[in-house]
Amino acid sequence: MKGTLSKAVSKLSKFWGKARDGVSATDMKRLGRQIGLQNPVRSVGTKLLLIFFASIVPLVLVIGIMSYQISKSVIKNKVADASQQTISQATDKVDFMLESMENITVQIMSDDAVADNMTKYKDKSLSQFDKLQTGQLVSNRLKSYTLSNNKIADINILPLSAESTESYRTATPAKDDVYKSDWFKKIVDGDGKAVWLPTKKSGYVSTPNSFAVARVLRNIKSSTVEGVLIVELKTNALKDALGVVSIGEGSEIAIVGKDNNIVFTEQGGEPETPYIIDVNANIAKTGETSSNFETEKDNESILAVYDPIARADWLLVGIIPVGELVKDASVIAKLTAGMVVLAIVLAVLVGIQVIRMIARPLVALRNLMTEGARGNLTVRTKETNRRDEIGQLSASFNEMMEQITALVSQTNASAQEVLQTAAELSEASKKTSISAKEIAVATEEIASGASSLAVEAERGSDLTGGIGVKVGHVVDANEIMETAAAEVQAASRKGADYMSELITKTGTTEDMIRAMAEKVEKLQESTSSIRKILDMLNNITKQTNILSLNATIEAARAGAAGKGFMVVADEIRKLADQSRQSIDVVAQITDRIQTEMKETVGVLSEAYPIFQEQIASVKNADDIFKQVQAQMDGFAGKLQEVTASVRELQDSQLVLSEAMSNVSAVAEQSSATSQEVASLSSEQLGISDGLVRLSGKLERLSDSLKESLSKFSI
Template sequence: MKFVNKSVVSATTSIHPFKSVGMKLFLIIFGSILACVITIGMLAYSKTKDIVEMKVSDASFQTINQVADNLNNVFKTYEDISMQFLVDKDFHDMTAVLLNAEDEYSKFEATKKITDMLQYISLSNSSIKGILLLPLQEQLKPIAVGNAQTARAAELMEMDWFKKVVELNGAIHWIEPHSTGLATASPLPALGLGRQLNNSFTNKAGYVLLMEIPVEFISEHYSDVVLGNGSELSIMDMQGKYIISEDNALIGTDAAITLPADPDSNGADKLEKRDGDEVLAAYRSLSAMEWRLVGTIPVQELVESAYVIRDVTLVTALVAVLIAIAIGYVVILTIARPLVKLSELMEEGASGNLTIRSTIKKRQDEIFKLSESFNRMMIQISELANRTTQSAEQVLATAGELTESSQRTALSAREISVATEEIAKGATSLAVESERGSDLSIHIQNQMKEVMMANEEMVRSAGEVELASKSGTDHMGALMQKTERTENMTREMVEKVDALKDSTTSIVKILDVLNNLTKQTNILSLNATIEAARAGAAGKGFMVVADEIRQLADQSKQSIDVVAGITERISGEIEETVNVLSEAYPLFREQIESVKEANGIFLSVQGQMGGFQQRLDDVTSSVAELEKSQNVLAEAMTNVSAVAEESSATSEEVASLSSEQLNVSDGLVKLSEQLDAVSRGLKETLMKFKI
């Protein structure tokens, strides 16, 4: 049975290609492989770069240490040369002669000896371009050897370094390079050693020694040292200015990097130049002066070999992309497509077609197990739908029977109500007649009092009494018939109430059956929900069907609980009605006896009144008997009146109960109709599935 459900929104929705399971698995695999390759490559590149930097840094620092030790020895050589002047007694004697001699020849001899001494030192060390002695006293004159010029003495003595040398009082002071030389007129930069030559005996000084050393000679000691591609070696002061550089134009300018200000700090650091490039700087302070030997290597050149790893990483990432695409394609074929097929079957099953089955080929994985579980689930749902359909038909038939029984109960209640109203009317009439009989007895008594006074009035009264007796007899006969009819109707009402009680018991049994069916349906729905939950996302479609069946089962259970409550209340009220009727039945029996007795009395009165005219002569004696009969009649009327009032009250109570029973019966009919409608709705809902 095929159907189109227009009242329920279809759960089928189109899946975006990039949100499908296959695409997600492909992206996860693709991203994982690519991320792993790139991460490992970049980590290798970064680690290699760090290792290269660390190794080069250590090697560079060791090289700088060796070069610095070499330069310290070179500078120490020049310091030792200057020390020869301090400890040379002949030099100080010649200086004393120049200061104290009066003849020019002695001064000339002394000057020649000093010049020869300086010349010997200058010739013995080719790195010394010139030696100049700057006088500290007026008696002395400048002495120069080599390329040194005495003409520059006055100019040099005005410079700051000269004053600094004098302040040091014999300590060595290394003079920063000048672009045009110091003691010489060389166009090449040169640095100088300045020292005040104090006499160790007199502690007086006559000259300041100035030795000029070309920068080129100092740089030759490390010119063959190469730290790496693009590396540079230079000497800087503590203020960050170049003392010696490969580019002579940079001498005296600020360096491109900034080193720590602490003069005792030595090491190797990665620093950033002013132009933004990173360099690895290895530096060490020189022991002879507050200068530093600095070697710089561009980091870019340093880690150039590490770029091979980066390139290999990129190639590997490209290969990984191809491998990930191949793996993703296999995943889509083996996982995504079967899942999409199962999803489409789920959606078709959710739309109501329970005949569909999965045709995935047998394979040893979870996909095949999911396919088998789907087929078993659809079979169980089909069986559940069949059983539910049958149960719905049974509920529908039971609802029809319940409706028919409720209608019969309502009809019986209406008949009971009508009979009760008639009983109430009869009891009212009986009370009225009883009151009239009592009034008639009083009237007879008055007539008997007057009968002795007027015989004619007695005759007339006797006639009236005879007429009243006939009327009372007729009324009593009618009352007896109504009383008997009331008894029969009460008996029938008791029988119908008993039948209604049996029908109520049958309804309770039927409701128990319906409640069990509802529980079974709810259990089956719960099992279906559990199976759908186990299926995961693929079972969402069937979960909708399971929820609908469970909701229908809950509605049926609620309706059955309402009907059961009302049926229980009806049963209680029927029980109360039976008890009331059981109490009222003996009263009806007593009422019938009293009516029969009153009827006999009226017949006796009528017989006596028939012979009343024949016994007018014996009226006096008859009046006494009549008075007795009148007393008996008055007592009987009183009893009849009491019984009539009690019967009227009972009839009103029975009428009230009958009215309430009628309302309950109407409610039972409505509930039966509601149960019938729910049953039909359940059947129509189940008929929408294709089984």
């Protein structure tokens, strides 16, 4: 695809160069001379040509490339599906062949002749010659299986270890390392299960370059393990099982193991060497045991298809270069290149035709407009017979030139009349200007006197206003003070109420503390009574101990008859001891309670004088709040009297301020009237001067307009 596109791009470049040279040499240069441009690329026709080229050619190129990519993807997917089916069918054939080989190993295990002779071989009474004959019978029986199946290279039975002498063996391995190899341990660990071994260059027992199926051999009659049965197979067996398998031209079929080493391939790959791609890595990555994937090998894209051979835990792999799959899609690439060339030719032809139909009439019309801009109003276009937009534009151009010609003629006549009117207006403006100057001088004198009066009245009004503002501030301050005094008075009353309530509650607290102290003293007296009772109980306990001791002595004297009484006396003594212990505990608790009561009485005794002092302080605070309340009542009354006097002063100031405002208003009105008259006089004077200037300017403009109109030829 890359080579095809490169050739296509090369052809396009050559064609575009020829087309560009041809157009530049003929139409572009001629068009440039007609429109007077040094660079023909700036013309509308060239731009339209480039637009056609840029809109058609890339679209065709993109569609062609997309078609190629889609067809390439479809072909690749279809071939991948077909190859997957082919590989799956070949896998079934290989599985069938492997199953038949496993069946042969089962037949050998079930063969009575093999089992009997191997049992006989273990008979210790058998002579060496008989053992030799017995072994030969087993070997001959195994050879019969080899001769009956051309896929089998050799069949051998090996003991489980190299030191074994009782087990029968058909061949002696070349090295004892066979018993230490991983594949031999794998067979032994299989415990009778068929184990497939990949192709090995040196072979396993006797046949080089062979693969094998092996299992632990059990005697079906005695159920004893006789050794390891190894059936070595020719690699042609895999070739025959696969048959003629091909997934396309240049494809390759191989069987690889879990370690990615080659088991079989027809393309010359050596067994026990890694395959060119790692299929097992893709399985570990995707988790798909039967699938296909695309990879890179030697800068070439390869499609790999694989399917597992279940019995041998191998993979049947088929690979094919992607380039071989999609080579038929190159026709689309060639067709795309042809369509691009055709699109270029079409774009160039359409662009040239557009230049002839649009650019040339536009250039002619532009040249006519240039002549009209230079003053030649007699130019007209001859393209009015066309019915398209160019014809409409030409007709509109001719109509515009007709209207401009009529407008220039009418303007020339009007300019003559304006010139005469400007001269008359200039004379009248000069006379008006002289009269306006005299009126302006008299008006300015009147306005000066009115302004002085207005200034004095304004100053008196400002002073009166300042006094009013200050009086207002005083009123506001008095109102704020009155409000604050009311709030302080209310707070004083509220504080006095709180102090009265606090005195009441403090008295109640004093009574409660006094009652608590009395109750604690009574409780202390009660604990003293409990202490006396405990002393009495303690004495009773001591007397009980003495009595129990005496009873014990008397019971001892009584001998056997007093044993029961001795037990009773002993129990009484124990009860007396327990009572004494309980009395001691209660005495300790009573002592602790009595001690805490004494401490409580001490604390209450210390707190009572403090409460007495607190009550005295609260009463003093209550007296202070009452005095503050009385003084605040007197202050609020005085403040109300001051507020009333300030309000009377504010009313008087308002009357004075209103009078001064009236005087100031009259003065300002007189001054404004005088200034307005002066302003009108000045404005009239300015207007007169302006009329003189405008008359001169109008005269100059009339001369300039006449000179400009003289440039047009009608």
